[in-house]
Amino acid sequence: xxxxxxxxxxxxxxxxxxxxxxxxxxxxxxxxxxxxxxxxxxxxxxxxxxxxxxxxxxxxxxxxxxxxxxxxxxxxxxxxxxxxxxxxxxxxxxxxxxxxxxxxxxxxxxxxxxxxxxxxxxxxxxxxxxxxxxxxxxxxxxxxxxxxxxxxxxxxxxxxxxxxxxxxxxxxxxxxxxxxxxxxxxxxxxxxxxxxxxxxxxxxxxxxxxxxxxxxxxxxxxxxxxxxxxxxxxxxxxxxxxxxxxxxxxxxxxxxxxxxxxxxxxxxxxxxxxxxxxxxxxxxxxxxxxxxxxxxxxxxxxxxxxxxxxxxxxxxxxxxxxxxxxxxxxxxxxxxxxxxxxxxxxxxxxxxxxxxxxxxxxxxxxxxxxxxxxxxxxxxxxxxxxxxxxxxxxxxxxxxxxxxxxxxxxxxxxxxxxxxxxxxxxxxxxxxxxxxxxxxxxxxxxxxxxxxxxxxxxxxxxxxxxxxxxxxxxxxxxxxxxxxxxxxxxxxxxxxx
Amino acid sequence: xxxxxxxxxxxxxxxxxxxxxxxxxxxxxxxxxxxxxxxxxxxxxxxxxxxxxxxxxxxxxxxxxxxxxxxxxxxxxxxxxxxxxxxxxxxxxxxxxxxxxxxxxxxxxxxxxxxxxxxxxxxxxxxxxxxxxxxxxxxxxxxxxxxxxxxxxxxxxxxxxxxxxxxxxxxxxxxxxxxxxxxxxxxxxxxxxxxxxxxxxxxxxxxxxxxxxxxxxxxxxxxxxxxxxxxxxxxxxxxxxxxxxxxxxxxxxxxxxxxxxxxxxxxxxxxxxxxxxxxxxxxxxxxxxxxxxxxxxxxxxxxxxxxxxxxxxxxxxxxxxxxxxxxxxxxxxxxxxxxxxxxxxxxxxxxxxxxxxxxxxxxxxxxxxxxxxxxxxxxxxxxxxxxxxxxxxxxxxxxxxxxxxxxxxxxxxxxxxxxxxxxxxxxxxxxxxxxxxxxxxxxxxxxxxxxxxxxxxxxxxxxxxxxxxxxxxxxxxxxxxxxxxxxxxxxxx
Numbered sequence: 003x004x005x006x007x008x009x010x011x012x013x014x015x016x017x018x019x020x021x022x023x024x025x026x027x028x029x030x031x032x033x034x035x036x037x038x039x040x041x042x043x044x045x046x047x048x049x050x051x052x053x054x055x056x057x058x059x060x061x062x063x064x065x066x067x068x069x070x071x072x073x074x075x076x077x078x079x080x081x082x083x084x085x086x087x088x089x090x091x092x093x094x095x096x097x098x099x100x101x102x103x104x105x106x107x108x109x110x111x112x113x114x115x116x117x118x119x120x121x122x123x124x125x126x127x128x129x130x131x132x133x134x135x136x137x138x139x140x141x142x143x144x145x146x147x148x149x150x151x152x153x154x155x156x157x158x159x160x161x162x163x164x165x166x167x168x169x170x171x172x173x174x175x176x177x178x179x180x181x182x183x184x185x186x187x188x189x190x191x192x193x194x195x196x197x198x199x200x201x202x203x204x205x206x207x208x209x210x211x212x213x214x215x216x217x218x219x220x221x222x223x224x225x226x227x228x229x230x231x232x233x234x235x236x237x238x239x240x241x242x243x244x245x246x247x248x249x250x251x252x253x254x255x256x257x258x259x260x261x262x263x264x265x266x267x268x269x270x271x272x273x274x275x276x277x278x279x280x281x282x283x284x285x286x287x288x289x290x291x292x293x294x295x296x297x298x299x300x301x302x303x304x305x306x307x308x309x310x311x312x313x314x315x316x317x318x319x320x321x322x323x324x325x326x327x328x329x330x331x332x333x334x335x336x337x338x339x340x341x342x343x344x345x346x347x348x349x350x351x352x353x354x355x356x357x358x359x360x361x362x363x364x365x366x367x368x369x370x371x372x373x374x375x376x377x378x379x380x381x382x383x384x385x386x387x388x389x390x391x392x393x394x395x396x397x398x399x400x401x402x403x404x405x406x407x408x409x410x411x412x413x414x415x416x417x418x419x420x421x422x423x424x425x426x427x428x429x430x431x432x433x434x435x436x437x438x439x440x441x442x443x444x445x446x447x448x449x450x451x452x453x454x455x456x457x458x459x460x461x462x463x464x465x466x467x468x469x470x471x472x473x474x475x476x477x478x479x480x481x482x483x484x485x486x487x488x489x490x491x492x493x494x495x496x497x498x499x
Numbered sequence: 500x501x502x503x504x505x506x507x508x509x510x511x512x513x514x515x516x517x518x519x520x521x522x523x524x525x526x527x528x529x530x531x532x533x534x535x536x537x538x539x540x541x542x543x544x545x546x547x548x549x550x551x552x553x554x555x556x557x558x559x560x561x562x563x564x565x566x567x568x569x570x571x572x573x574x575x576x577x578x579x580x581x582x583x584x585x586x587x588x589x590x591x592x593x594x595x596x597x598x599x600x601x602x603x604x605x606x607x608x609x610x611x612x613x614x615x616x617x618x619x620x621x622x623x624x625x626x627x628x629x630x631x632x633x634x635x636x637x638x639x640x641x642x643x644x645x646x647x648x649x650x651x652x653x654x655x656x657x658x659x660x661x662x663x664x665x666x667x668x669x670x671x672x673x674x675x676x677x678x679x680x681x682x683x684x685x686x687x688x689x690x691x692x693x694x695x696x697x698x699x700x701x702x703x704x705x706x707x708x709x710x711x712x713x714x715x716x717x718x719x720x721x722x723x724x725x726x727x728x729x730x731x732x733x734x735x736x737x738x739x740x741x742x743x744x745x746x747x748x749x750x751x752x753x754x755x756x757x758x759x760x761x762x763x764x765x766x767x768x769x770x771x772x773x774x775x776x777x778x779x780x781x782x783x784x785x786x787x788x789x790x791x792x793x794x795x796x797x798x799x800x801x802x803x804x805x806x807x808x809x810x811x812x813x814x815x816x817x818x819x820x821x822x823x824x825x826x827x828x829x830x831x832x833x834x835x836x837x838x839x840x841x842x843x844x845x846x847x848x849x850x851x852x853x854x855x856x857x858x859x860x861x862x863x864x865x866x867x868x869x870x871x872x873x874x875x876x877x878x879x880x881x882x883x884x885x886x887x888x889x890x891x892x893x894x895x896x897x898x899x900x901x902x903x904x905x906x907x908x909x910x911x912x913x914x915x916x917x918x919x920x921x922x923x924x925x926x927x928x929x930x931x932x933x934x935x936x937x938x939x940x941x942x943x944x945x946x947x948x949x950x951x952x953x954x955x956x957x958x959x960x961x962x963x964x965x966x967x968x969x970x971x972x973x974x975x976x977x978x979x980x981x982x983x984x985x986x987x988x989x990x991x992x
Contacts, residue, residue: 042964063964103584110588110976196540202522250551253519257548260541409556416552433567436645440565452559461625461646465618468569480552492577495619 005062010085013065015075023082029094033389035087037095044088044095045105047362048080051290053347053385054325057362058084059105068108070362072321072351104364180225184284187224188263191217191233195260203252210237210252218317227318228285233259234317244441244457247481254480261420276379276419283421290385293374300375301387302340305330305396307368309344309426309475310486310497311361315353323349325363326426326486327373327384328475330396342399344426345373345384365487365496368392379419382426398489400473405429405446405453412478424477424484432474434485436460436467444483447471456482458499466495507531512550519547568645571637575615578987583617585976585983590624592973594938597945600901601977602627604949607906608984622646640671664693672705676712683715691721703733710739714799714865717746717837726750746799746837757801760830761809767822768810778826795829795862803834803843818843818850825853829862832882836863841878848885856885857899864903880909888916890925890947892939897946907952917951917958929966941973948974953981 014020026032026048033055034047045059056071058080067081088095101109194217198206206213214236221230236255243251265272265280272280282288293299312324324346331341371389375381401408408429415425431447434455442460445452447470455463463485466472474488488495507515507529514529528543578586589605592598602624609616616624621642628639635643662670662678670678682690694709701709710728713721725747728740744750763778779794807814818835822828828851835843848859860882867875883904888896900908907913916922925947929940944966951959956978963971963978 106588107591110591110972111593192541195544199519199540199544200522200524202520202525204520205522249520253516254548254551257544257546257551260544261548264541264545413553420549420552435567436569437565438568445559449559449561451556453556462622464568464642464646465570465621468567492573492618493580498623 005085005089007086007089009065010082010089013077013085014082015077019075019077019079019082022079023086026079026083027087027090031083032087032094034391035084035095036098037088037092038101039097039099043101043105043109044084045101046084046087046095048083050080052349053290054349054362055386055389056080057104059108060085061109062088072349074352104362107364183223183225184266187221187226188266188284190220190224191229191259192263194220195256195263198256203249203256206252206256207240207248210240222318226285228283229259229262230285231316231318231320232283238317242458243481244454251481258420265421273379275377275381278377279379279419279421282376282378288376293376293385294387296374296377299377300381301372302329302343302345302375303370303372304332304340304343305368305370305392306345306373307396307399308363308365310365311363312499313361319353320350321353323351323361325361326477328399328426328428330368330399333397342401342428344382345375346382346426347386348383365498366395366494368394368396380415380422380425395494398473398494399428399475400430400489401428403429404431404451405444406451409451409453409478412480416480424479426475426486427478427483428473428475430473431471433468433470433472434463434466434474434488436464442467444474444476444485453478453483454481456484459485459497462497462499465492466490507546507550512547515543515547516550519544570618570641570645573615573618573638574636575613577617578609578614579990582614582980582983582987583620585980587620587623589973589976589980590627592976594941594973597942597973599627599630600942600945600949601973603630604901604977605980606631608981611906612984612988618642635673640674664689667693668697672708676708679709679712680715683712687713687716687718688720690716691724695724703735706731706733707735707739710736710743713743714746717743717799719748722747722750742797742799744799745797746801748800748802748805753800756798757805757809760798760801760827761806764806764810764822764827767824767827768820778824778830794826795833798830798833800837801834802838803831803840804838806831806834814840814843815846818846821850821852823852825851825855825858829859832859833863833866836866836878841874844878845881845885848882854885856882857888857894857896859885860903861895861899876904876906876909879904880912883908884912887919887921890921890943891928892936892943897943897950901946901949904950908950910952910954913950913952913955917955917962922962926962926965929971941971944971945973945977948977951978951981953985956981956985 011020014023032046032048035044036046037044042063043059043061045057047055047057049055050071052071056069058067058069058071060067060081067077067085069078069080071078071080073079194213198213214233218230218234221227221233239255240248240251262280262283265276266284269277269280278288306327307330308325309328310324310326312322312326314322314324316322325348327345327347329340329343329345331337369389369391372387373384374387375384403411408427412425412427416422429444429446433445433447435443435445435452437443441457442455442463443452444455466488469490472488472490474485476483476485476487478484484497484499486497511529511531515531518526518528523540528540531543531546577583586605586609589601590598592601606616615636616639618638621628621639625643625646628635628643631639662674664682667675667678679690679694682693691713694713698706698709710725713725722744725740725744728736729744731737731740741752745752745756747753760778803817804814807817810817812820817831822831828847832844832847835841835847844859844863848854848856851859860879863878867878870878883900888900890897908916925940925943929944932940944963948959960975960978963975
């Protein structure tokens with residue numbers, strides 16, 4: 003089916019989307035553009051502001067589409083840019099005999115004509131609501147023009163030095179205000195903690211929901227969003243635990259918050275990396291561009307295996323999208339400290355409206371990439387600097403150590419950075435043991451050491467129960483182990499939780 | 500590692516924990532030293548957290564550890580990764596009904612080629628496993644059992660790769676019924692003897708279903724046992740026994756049924772009863788007596804040859820008489836099938852007013868189910884060839900065929916179907932219908948996909964391209980799955 007620019011104009015939810023799409027037509031933004039040989043599907047990968055590129059696919063037969071970006075607009079600028087490029091420069095799209103798995107999966111999951119209908123409905127509403135219609139510069143209200151978008155995208159922003167200086171002063175003032183607000187918020191949180199300690203943690207458990215909600219709201223007001231989210235999530239995490247672990251959990255979590263408050267008050271005296279951990283745990287963030295510009299940031303190149311993807315809706319209504327990577331050892335070179343190194347790509351999208359956002363990668367996928375780590379005493383969170391896709395199954399990144407050594411590695415990491423939540427761990431020679439009402443456990447081969455596995459994994463891990471001598475990758479949070487991947491005699495197993 | 504050891508003693512750690520649990524207002528914090536004491540409650544809390552983090556892990560008590568529960572080893576070869584990916588894609592189709600149809604069809608294709616499900620996929624498939632009509636293997640059974648009950652230990656029956664007369668009681672109801680049916684087809688007396696042993700130990704509903712298996716190879720030798728069941732304490736068992744006795748020559752229910760049927764046929768042949776009145780059993784066993792399917796299903800006998808004798812006609816003559824009633828034709832087709840007189844089945848169908856192949860197929864489905872696979876398919880294909888399948892959801896043809904054929908159509912039948920005007924019209928309807936009827940068309944498109952033999956997958960797939968609606972996805976994915984399966988078999992050979 004031949005696609006026309008007029009159709010893309012019709013699909014666009016507003017002029018702003020078209021203008022944004024126009025700016026995305028640069029080949030440098032799209033490391034991958036491809037089309038199915040029969041011309042029915044086109045897809046591509048666009049490097050956006052997230053930790054990983056967005057994957058975008060469109061059907062040319064019925065103009066259905068999907069993008070992994072968190073945009074609330076439908077279609078988003080990536081879809082529009084993909085189609086636009088196809089109309090303008092189809093030669094940029096590599097012809098493929100078959101589509102990759104993520105495209106086929108999208109195809110399998112399509113639900114009727116919902117996507118197209120929604121886009122059509124959106125267009126119709128936009129054209130009918132006078133007050134809400136965006137006014138395109140030089141155009142009529144509600145009018146959407148590809149020509150105008152291209153002109154807008156090519157216009158360089160006028161530079162105003164005075165305005166920039168004013169903005170810099172404003173940023174400094176806001177920063178100082180925020181520091182003061184956070185300090186006051188933490189003072190209040192200390193009083194809250196003292197109250198809980200005074201009345202006892204046994205009395206805290208039944209009122210945890212109410213108490214934590216209250217404390218989290220105040221932390222939001224105090225501009226400490228990360229700590230607010232952490233406090234807000236405490237009750238749901240608490241009640242998801244087996245009962246015998248709950249008392250330890252309360253002591254651990256509230257005690258760690260106390261330690262964070264103390265650490266923040268002495269942040270100037272902490273080692274630089276740990277200070278960054280403390281500030282990030284409170285809610286200060288580092289932008290992608292700042293990290294890329296940081297010459298001190300740890301950068302690691304190599305072949306990375308996607309060990310797991312996890313999607314959790316937080317109590318603050320944000321979806322937390324985690325992609326866990328592990329670096330494959332290079333079989334052609336001597337072992338290095340970066341072999342088996344882990345990394346976490348993390349994105350947050352609104353739970354409502356950003357519902358279209360999904361993972362760009364699937365567990366088991368591999369790619370060669372350079373990663374830049376956020377500064378930390380235990381660097382883990384990272385962003386992709388550059389990347390290329392690899393086909394086939396690589397070497398399983400099995401470490402030389404067993405479960406007890408892996409556990410010691412966790413303790414050493416906590417000693418360096420006590421604000422670690424979950425810690426990725428790889429161990430060899432373990433057995434997954436499903437013991438019915440006795441729970442499910444990860445045991446070393448000798449039977450001398452074991453870690454309890456999260457009960458929610460019991461059914462998924464049943465097929466692996468009893469298999470001996472497995473190399474596994476997982477997350478340990480100090481109480482429960484979450485198995486992310488395992489190499490077994492029946493093939494590789496991936497957690498799709 | 501005990502990092503706190505340098506800062507507080509073990510006794511202080513215990514007291515600290517107790518204070519925090521009960522509340523420092525009631526149980527004072529232990530006296531702490533130096534910087535910890537200066538930090539007040541915050542420091543005490545932080546130290547308590549670190550004692551939890553760095554506490555030594557308890558040594559496992561191997562002696563009192565509950566037994567590890569595990570699934571049996573897979574029996575057959577597993578699907579390749581490519582085929583597995585294609586299969587799992589099929590299982591992601593959104594509509595639950597379509598998914599069940601696709602799963603049952605895919606499982607029958609896999610079973611026919613001796614391939615097993617990958618055990619890692621069982622958690623994702625737990626919602627559809629029970630749609631596998633041909634029975635589940637020990638791995639799937641064990642998974643369903645263990646995943647459903649945390650306290651259940653694995654039943655010994657789940658470890659058997661084969662169910663036998665010696666171990667059949669260890670298995671669940673579904674497997675026992677399937678086993679008895681198979682045994683009946685080989686050795687009816689042995690199966691009945693097995694059933695009679697410990698018959699009363701099962702619940703009434705299970706006993707009724709086990710007795711129902713006697714319809715396979717039903718004969719006069721079963722009569723004494725069935726007549727004793729007429730006195731059974733459970734109504735469901737008595738009812739099942741009575742139905743079965745209708746199929747035992749010489750029994751009272753059999754003779755009554757034969758007489759009722761032949762009286763009606765005689766009247767038909769003589770021009771009575773009046774036009775429009777079709778056959779019904781005088782005393783229906785089924786509560787749904789108005790249902791044509793129930794009328795046919797309740798016809799447990801009589802034998803085709805007995806009907807012919809009773810009417811004083813040669814069997815071939817009876818098979819070619821124009822009776823003007825699809826119901827009577829279906830009952831006679833069933834009677835011929837019960838007796839194994841396959842040569843009359845098609846003739847009866849041809850002389851039926853509607854030549855309704857799908858109706859006849861559904862009438863005899865449970866009888867031919869026990870025939871050898873090839874014979875079952877041959878008869879089913881013959882019946883379906885009486886009239887081209889009607890594809891629109893207003894008719895049950897596709898549903899009957901997909902349900903009862905359990906495999907693809909013969910190549911020539913499928914070719915004729917794909918070349919028919921009915922098919923062209925159906926595809927056009929699938930592409931154009933937008934209202935609530937679309938769901939029915941989508942379901943039939945998927946059922947149709949399961950009836951297309953692999954060698955015609957490509958032209959069928961091309962036809963689907965005309966249906967731009969994503970509703971065609973299930974059908975497209977099934978043809979892709981068939982292609983992947985064929986590729987895997989080619990690679991193996």
